[in-house]
Amino acid sequence: MPATPAADSVGLVTPQREVFNEPFRLACGRELPGYELVYETYGELNEDRSNAVLICHALSGHHHAAGYHTLDDAKPGWWDHYIGPGKPIDTNRFFVVSLNNIGGCHGSTGPTSINPETGRPWGPDFPSLRCRDWVHSQRALMARLDIPHWAICIGGSLGGMQVMRWTLEYPELVRNAVVIASAMKLSAQNIAFNEIARQAITSDPDFHGGYYLERGTIPARGLALARMVGHITYLSAEGMMARFGRDLKAGDLTVGSEAEVEFQVQSYLRYQGSTFSRAFDANTYILMTRALDYFDLAREYNDDPVAAFSHAQARFLVISFTSDWRFAPTRSREIVNALVAARKEVSYAEIDAPHGHDAFLVPIPRYQAVLRSFLGRVAEELG
């Protein structure tokens, strides 16, 4: 953290924890005997409790979305560009709730937690999760915090899927829904990339069928590979070319040179993979990518997204990024078209950005302006 935090930073934050002792029925048919949720809040709940914003995190995200945990933190939370006093998600006006989802590995109940029935980590025996399980557990947290409705549910990627599911599961509890770089269901190509990530993890001999914690090891090579696949596909070809080009880290390509050649992009990827593999749980990665694959907004509405969205009551903002090929603008336009056909209020912005899918995390002026405008209007309506 900088010695003097910026005026638009939420500054130091302390994660909180809620314990839910009642059994929690999951979409897969199994039950968790109870669970804990770790979360952070930024800003103040107003008097009529009408200004709450729910942040839904993506595949590798967590509760720490803004500010710093300690004075020594080198980096702030993952969405700090967007959350803070005067920022698009303005903590002077909103009470922001950001949690780590169940199945996660940052403090909420997940595969690294102890299974009370066995006294050992859940590991691969943690139940299969669907997007709606997260929505239901977020609903429980909402009740615990005595929040009557969300002024805004907002999220990118897998987070956007949770936002959409919220508008169908609890239509009366969501006033505004912001769905960023998301899709109503994954394509075969997306599923295939997720499958490679899982294969990389499960074929690592240190995976031990998922029981690696009990063996005192982690499938670091497999998880690093999985992350590298994700990382490349969340960037765009243009963005990578602009950033790395064909620059060399070692060796040279002169004829007659025997020095081993390494490109900058290779070295960067290895570093990213290696860092991630020490910070993230492999079973969580498997659970989360499966939930992504399984998500299919309109499946139980006869595969008709118009019929699905006819239940929603929220006002929608949908955002996509031109160079995002994992969750391409076409996917966002499908959401918009279904909302329009269902006669819902929807705004759509396609942001010209070279950052691929990761654009949703990056400060981009037009994206910031679009969010600021939509969220500012919501804040004004709150009075």
Next chain:
Amino acid sequence: MPATPAADSVGLVTPQREVFNEPFRLACGRELPGYELVYETYGELNEDRSNAVLICHALSGHHHAAGYHTLDDAKPGWWDHYIGPGKPIDTNRFFVVSLNNIGGCHGSTGPTSINPETGRPWGPDFPSLRCRDWVHSQRALMARLDIPHWAICIGGSLGGMQVMRWTLEYPELVRNAVVIASAMKLSAQNIAFNEIARQAITSDPDFHGGYYLERGTIPARGLALARMVGHITYLSAEGMMARFGRDLKAGDLTVGSEAEVEFQVQSYLRYQGSTFSRAFDANTYILMTRALDYFDLAREYNDDPVAAFSHAQARFLVISFTSDWRFAPTRSREIVNALVAARKEVSYAEIDAPHGHDAFLVPIPRYQAVLRSFLGRVAEELG
């Protein structure tokens, strides 16, 4: 092979072998003490030896491009749709030469061959290869076959790179050059995908630093993963969606169902990876992907492709496919633009096809027509 081979099949073919006992200097500065090349030929060399066509293979290709090796073969060679009597590369008119490149694993000298200095397989000690090393060894084969010049050099992907290099290394020996789904150099994204493939292989504990043959094992899991990454990225998102959609192989997505869900595309990828990992050598895969990464047509022409191509004497046909995102039409247009600026004769066809990079192997009517027209003209000129 069908009981009665089709009239446009080259039928049964027998691979041949040439042994080169002289030392062979490589671009990396090292020398092979000698080498062997396995190749096939289809059609007859005409009287004035002017109708020879060189087929340059891609990453996972080999010499067996057309016909069948035995009556029991389930499948013909990898480019059988394009090579045969009456086919675009018409063996009634051309004498077609197709070899396995050095460094390969289908019979030519490569990492699985015995290093005469040690009496053990070369393995990871096989010298680093560049595209021009293949061109130089193909030149040696050409001399051995007493072919004065190539009527046509043709290849897709990495094969197209060899074709371009031929036109610069031996301009006077190439009359026509057909460059399909290729590029003058890889992008950072391409290098990154190749890096993941190599990491998958080298992080497999069965890789043993590349000395797996001596340990009596192969890095099957790593090679399968590498292939899966390649396979997905050589297809297009649209093509995969049309072929697999979100169809399930096992389980179901109904709420309350505990059966494990598997999508068709997952099962397909696993099968492809597993099959490939038993048929291909991991060290070859590493060598070939490195040669791809290192290829940079104009590097020693001051990074000026116009200056590079000014040396070429061939007439060019460049072909790309709309849905190919690994070697996108933009990359082919760069080749065409450089050739035009260098005042070379060039035709360009951008083929509308949903098959991604793999389109160059697929029978597509317009692609067949374009090749047939260009190659037919060459045949007519031969008289």
